[in-house]
Amino acid sequence: MKLIQGNEAISEGALAAGMKFYSGYPITPASEIMHYLAKAKQIQFINSEDEIAAINMAIGASLAGVKAMTATSGPGMSLMQEGIGYAHMAEVPLVVVNVQRVGPGTGMPTMPAQGDVMQVKYGSHGDYFPICFYPSTVSECYKYTIEAFNAAEESLSPVILLCDGYVGHLYETVKLSETKFELKTRAKKKLGEGLGHTTSLLNKNGVPNTKDPSLYEEYLERAKKKMHDAAEKYKFYEYTKNENTRDLIIAYGICARVASAFTDKYSLFKPVRMFPILSEEIEKAAKEHDRIIVIEMNAGQYSRMIQSVAKKTVHTISVLGGTIKPSKVKQALDALKQQPRS
Amino acid sequence: MVDMTCREFLEYVDLDRERIWCPGCTIGLMFKQIAKAMTELRIEKKDVVAVSGIGCTGRTAGYCSFDSVHTLHGRAIAVSEGIKLANSNLKVLVISGDGDLIGIGGNHLLHAARRNTNITVICNNNEIYGLTGGQVSPETQTGVETITTPYGNPYPQINVLGVLKSNKKFFYARSTPMHLEHLKNVVKKAIAWDGFAFVEVKSYCIENSGRRQGFKNSYDMLQTLKKYKIVGEKDDLNEDEIGIAKREG
Numbered sequence: 001m002k003l004i005q006g007n008e009a010i011s012e013g014a015l016a017a018g019m020k021f022y023s024g025y026p027i028t029p030a031s032e033i034m035h036y037l038a039k040a041k042q043i044q045f046i047n048s049e050d051e052i053a054a055i056n057m058a059i060g061a062s063l064a065g066v067k068a069m070t071a072t073s074g075p076g077m078s079l080m081q082e083g084i085g086y087a088h089m090a091e092v093p094l095v096v097v098n099v100q101r102v103g104p105g106t107g108m109p110t111m112p113a114q115g116d117v118m119q120v121k122y123g124s125h126g127d128y129f130p131i132c133f134y135p136s137t138v139s140e141c142y143k144y145t146i147e148a149f150n151a152a153e154e155s156l157s158p159v160i161l162l163c164d165g166y167v168g169h170l171y172e173t174v175k176l177s178e179t180k181f182e183l184k185t186r187a188k189k190k191l192g193e194g195l196g197h198t199t200s201l202l203n204k205n206g207v208p209n210t211k212d213p214s215l216y217e218e219y220l221e222r223a224k225k226k227m228h229d230a231a232e233k234y235k236f237y238e239y240t241k242n243e244n245t246r247d248l249i250i251a252y253g254i255c256a257r258v259a260s261a262f263t264d265k266y267s268l269f270k271p272v273r274m275f276p277i278l279s280e281e282i283e284k285a286a287k288e289h290d291r292i293i294v295i296e297m298n299a300g301q302y303s304r305m306i307q308s309v310a311k312k313t314v315h316t317i318s319v320l321g322g323t324i325k326p327s328k329v330k331q332a333l334d335a336l337k338q339q340p341r342s
Numbered sequence: 343m344v345d346m347t348c349r350e351f352l353e354y355v356d357l358d359r360e361r362i363w364c365p366g367c368t369i370g371l372m373f374k375q376i377a378k379a380m381t382e383l384r385i386e387k388k389d390v391v392a393v394s395g396i397g398c399t400g401r402t403a404g405y406c407s408f409d410s411v412h413t414l415h416g417r418a419i420a421v422s423e424g425i426k427l428a429n430s431n432l433k434v435l436v437i438s439g440d441g442d443l444i445g446i447g448g449n450h451l452l453h454a455a456r457r458n459t460n461i462t463v464i465c466n467n468n469e470i471y472g473l474t475g476g477q478v479s480p481e482t483q484t485g486v487e488t489i490t491t492p493y494g495n496p497y498p499q500i501n502v503l504g505v506l507k508s509n510k511k512f513f514y515a516r517s518t519p520m521h522l523e524h525l526k527n528v529v530k531k532a533i534a535w536d537g538f539a540f541v542e543v544k545s546y547c548i549e550n551s552g553r554r555q556g557f558k559n560s561y562d563m564l565q566t567l568k569k570y571k572i573v574g575e576k577d578d579l580n581e582d583e584i585g586i587a588k589r590e591g
């Protein structure tokens with residue numbers, strides 16, 4: 001048993017997954033990851049000049065054949081977005097951790113938030129289909145970092161591990177050795193082994209072809225299917241159904257932790273795989289309830305996506321300003337009880 | 343000396359791919375000299391990687407017959423540092439443009455040079471953003487008209503040698519596609535250098551800069567490169583000198 005922090009568990013998870021390269025730029029509340037990994041002798045570690053360098057160095061390391069990761073928070077995530085899009089197009093497996101804080105801009109340094117959900121889904125330019133996991137406990141930080149590496153190798157894409165300042169800084173006593181996992185090894189060729197030409201231009205087998213609409217359509221269809229098929233193997237969520245209620249709470253990260261205090265009166269659906277969104281599972285859970293409530297630390301980013309897959313009205317409890325108080329969440333839940341069911 | 347490399351260099355070049363370069367462009371000449379330098383150094387294809395950014399010069403990686411990476415605009419050096427840290431046995435050749443390496447990617451240049459990362463950076467300095475139609479670059483000479491400096495460029499060029507010289511150990515070479523043998527030789531020395539090596543290839547862009555300046559053809563522009571005098575290895579190079587400036591550190 002060990003008392004460790006979410007960010008440290010993420011670092012341990014990365015090491016357990018066989019990560020051999022870390023590049024990062026300091027930012028609260030993610031910095032503990034780099035502080036921890038700076039000491040790891042079995043990896044190459046670099047405190048880069050900025051987040052743009054961090055993501056691009058990780059891309060280079062991954063192409064050279066090693067598992068690579070970088071971690072940041074919202075502002076750094078914005079700087080990494082072009083690189084994330086590149087890694088999708090050029091099929092570079094890697095893991096990007098985002099321990100969220102309040103934004104936009106410098107926001108409320110460095111209070112926790114969940115405001116980057118849409119940034120993960122749509123932050124880079126062009127169309128792409130990211131895989132994203134979101135742990136809500138310290139042992140989940142460990143487990144899902146490992147799974148993020150697996151999903152990255154499976155999908156040949158940059159997989160995002162979302163976290164928030166609360167979960168990243170949360171200390172819990174955990175027994176990491178009890179976590180069961182399998183590791184996916186690198187299947188993609190390395191640089192120097194005949195990898196050929198890697199480019200994010202539209203290409204056919206490494207030969208750029210940038211003027212052919214049908215080739216693009218073909219590419220996007222293939223990318224979509226590849227990401228979908230890979231994600232199918234990583235359907236992580238928890239559904240705690242309370243037979244005595246028609247009210248369902250959907251929450252992730254720290255909000256799922258807070259919501260777990262209300263399972264005596266509510267059902268709780270906790271998505272861990274945020275993207276691709278667990279459409280079938282959410283729709284099914286929503287069908288079994290009349291009132292769907294999403295609790296999240298933003299102005300309703302995931303609620304809108306849930307509403308579209310649940311095909312029902314979704315009520316949002318937005319926890320804003322970097323602080324979550326169970327008593328205030330309870331007040332908001334009580335107030336919703338007065339509203340008509342859908 | 344007999345030139346042993348007259349055709350051997352083609353081993354490093356993918357001849358099947360359609361070139362995007364304009365007639366009269368010198369990037370191909372530079373690429374040929376790089377390939378010849380590699381031939382003379384007997385570099386095995388499995389031991390080397392070419393990395394480019396975005397731009398006309400950035401397409402060079404795509405014409406190599408060995409493994410290569412076409413990165414984002416400005417990020418060739420950052421990607422190369424990742425490659426090098428992950429596998430220090432690979433020789434990494436960065437081949438890209440002035441806007442890419444010195445403009446948008448300037449921060450990586452500064453820091454890779456400071457870290458003395460063991461890579462070779464070859465910059466085709468055509469003093470313009472060629473691919474995008476001829477906008478001013480940090481390497482455009484003062485007074486020159488470009489599409490975004492219609493009244494003349496008000497700013498001076500970056501002194502890359504000066505930037506590199508601020509480090510204890512450095513290697514900087516300057517050459518031109520007018521001085522092909524010299525270019526090949528400095529590339530060879532840059533590749534053999536243990537540490538961060540930068541080769542500035544002074545060139546030009548006829549289509550997207552030269553014509554706007556009043557040049558009629560590539561040949562006339564090539565003549566402007568005659569002003570450079572070949573000097574040997576020194577601590578410093580004057581503006582009109584081509585050669586090597588380096589410090590063992």
Ligand SMILES: Cc1ncc(C[n+]2csc(CCOP(=O)(O)OP(=O)(O)O)c2C)c(N)n1
Pocket residue numbers: 396397398399400415438439440441442443466468470471472473474479
């Ligand atoms: C982030 C980003 N900004 C802008 C561009 C557009 N762009 C492509 S190439 C280029 C300039 C290239 O100039 P240089 O590096 O000197 O290469 P050259 O074409 O002259 O060889 C620009 C601005 C881009 N691809 N990406």
Ligand SMILES: [Mg+2]
Pocket residue numbers: 397439440441466467468469470471472479
């Ligand atoms: Mg240029």
